[in-house]
Amino acid sequence: MSYLYICNTSCDSLSIVDIESFQMTGYIALFRDTKEKVGPHGLCRYKNYILTANNYSNSLSIVEPYIGRELESYFIGMHCNDIVTKDNTAYIICGESNSLVSFDMEQKRIAELLPCGSNPHSIDMDKERKELVICSMESQSITLVDTSDFTCHRQIRVGDYPTSALFSIDGQKVMVCESNLGTEGRGSVAFFAVKGCKLINRVPVGNSPVAMCCDKSYCYVSNYGEGSISIIDINGSREIKRINVGGMPRGILKYGDYIYVGDQYKNLLLKIHLRSEIKKAIPLGGEPTGMLLI
Secondary structure (H helix, E strand, O other), X not given: OOEEEEEEHHHOEEEEEEOOOOEXXXXXXXXXXXXXXXXXXXXXXXXXXXXXXXXXXXXXEEEEOOOOEEEEEEEOOOOEEEEEEEOOEEEEEEOOOOEEEEEEOXXXXXXXXXXXXXXXXXXXXXXXXXXXXXXXXXXXXXXXXXXXXXXXXXXXXXXXXEEEEEEOOOOOEEEEEEOOOOOOOOOEEEEEEOOOOOEEEEEEOOOOEEEEEEOOOEEEEEEOOOOEEEEEEOOOOEEEEEEEOOOOEEEEEEEOOEEEEEEOOOOEEEEEEOOOOOEEEEEOOOOEEEEEEO
């Protein structure tokens, strides 16, 4: 049985959804220190735990999903946006301190900090190459970091207000959401070759693309500003389909023949069949963002 865990940023909780029955099975509340908000925004798996990067408490939370509670939390840096892990290290980006933090999960301490552009918003890892890609919204760049020596070895200029960057499954490309937030124009997804950091193509999508997921063949993009999902052929570098879903779609994940999308306008989780485009919806907590399937 598989479960989908979704960050509810404004409700300081994780929603738990049985993905097979598409039913809510519960919430996991995150600790609050006095009246301070937590604001879980990004999440990832570490061994049998879930780690969340928290916007408002500037912390990392360690959650035991099977018993449904938070075990510990640690201060990391200002406005934690996203998180990935490799072995016993968590890598967290801090949007206000413009830094990448490596956190030793065994020693439970910050190991190193690295500057990584202005307002870093997303992080992804190619575990084969042990390389990170960080997307920085205000410096309009992506940064490639070698985790073996924790150094920034490449920085690539991209389009306006990039919100998300992912490695392709084969590790040969980096895909970047160039959102053009605040404008009425369309956004785009740029494809860069990892080797040589050269721009391959730039594919127009909908208004304000903010998040992506991908499989071997396709990239799925949530267009926050127009309530749609773009489907891009990765090898052909072209949009092949756009599905209208309404609301303000943000977090996105593909599983089987379906895509799952968090709607921040109506606080819903949408389940959309890729071929028929038939949609189902269930309510979530406030401001759904990051998603993780376990």
